[in-house]
Amino acid sequence: MxxxxxxxxxxxxxxxxxxxxxxxxxxxxxxxxxxxxxxxxxxxxxxxxxxxxxxxxxxxxxxSRSSIAAVQENSYLGIAAAPAPQGKVRALGVMIFPEAARGLNEGHFPWDRNEGETMTNATVAKLSKKASATELEMRFGSKTQQVVLDGATVYGQFMxxxxxxxxxxxxxxxxxxxxxxxxxxxxxxxxxxxxxxxxx
The missing domain is CATH 2.40.50.140 (Nucleic acid-binding proteins)
Known part of the structure; x- marks a missing residue:
């Protein structure tokens, strides 16, 4: 239920x-x-x-508040982000989806929180930890989007x-x-x- x-x-x-x-x-x-x-x-x-x-x-x-510890390969996330160099985006807010919500509204599209922001709803195909940030390869269908997580990224989850x-x-x-x-x-x-x- x-x-x-x-x-x-x-x-x-x-x-x-x-x-x-x-x-x-x-x-x-x-x-x-x-x-x-x-x-x-x-x-x-x-x-x-x-x-x-x-x-x-x-x-x-x-x-409710969550943390980067909840982000793993195969997690399904919603990421509000700003443009970053080399075609990447920098995550401002990450929503961690429950498993039952996997696949809903999948894609990469404009978002309206601030000018130029995008929303990516996708699966973490690859997670790479680096010195100052963590990078995610987000996969939706046959496409991918590189996302940078840093110390300013805010994490949430919902029910x-x-x-x-x-x-x-x-x-x-x-x-x-x-x-x-x-x-x-x-x-x-x-x-x-x-x-x-x-x-x-």
């Missing part, structure tokens, strides 16, 4: 994130300042306040959560859409545990 719940929740998460560049797609990162059974107010890092509708079918992800996690002061990533009237409705809310900021 837990695996089924995880698959359903994760499928909702990555169905919501698969085409973030599409018109009206919303990724809202910030801190919860007010919450009710039907709405949440989030203030982003620029101080902009947004009220978001919470529908009955809302999915909540419980995101299905409940609405009770959405409280004032929580750090969240809201994934949703904007209607013609400008109202924003959440599909998925990733909530950082104990003040942790979701790393993607």
């Amino acid at each position: 837990k695996i089924v719940k995880l698959l359903v929740a994760t499928a909702a998460l990555f169905a919501a994130t698969a085409s973030f560049a599409a018109d009206r797609q919303v990724h809202l990162r910030g801190e919860v300042t007010a919450v009710s059974p039907t709405e949440v107010t989030v203030v982003d890092r620029k101080g902009v306040k947004t009220t978001v509708k919470l529908p009955p079918a809302l999915q909540v992800m419980d995101v 299905p959560g409940s609405r009770e996690l959405i409280v004032v002061g929580a750090k969240v990533l809201v994934i949703g859409g904007k209607a013609d009237d400008g109202a924003t409705t959440a599909n998925v809310v990733l909530v950082g545990r104990d003040g942790f900021i979701p790393p993607i």
Whole structure:
């Protein structure tokens, strides 16, 4: 039952994130300042306040801190990264997927946390430890992407959560859409545990 719940929740998460560049797609990162059974107010890092509708079918992800020790060959990861020399990318945030979520939204595509960032959802085909950093060869289908992990990389992991996690002061990533009237409705809310900021 837990695996089924995880698959359903994760499928909702990555169905919501698969085409973030599409018109009206919303990724809202910030801190919860007010919450009710039907709405949440989030203030982003620029101080902009947004009220978001919470529908009955809302999915909540419980995101906690992890570490590079959890990254191994054959791990399935989601990596938010910035460009690096020689066609590589430098990992800013790494989300370690549970085994039940392997393969969901696999690929390498633009990401919207900061200008020029990308997201790579893929399997670790090779892990190489070097003096100042660790390099990963990430494989998705027949393609690969070289990723550099360094001391600034933040690591997280997730599991299905409940609405009770959405409280004032929580750090969240809201994934949703904007209607013609400008109202924003959440599909998925990733909530950082104990003040942790979701790393993607």
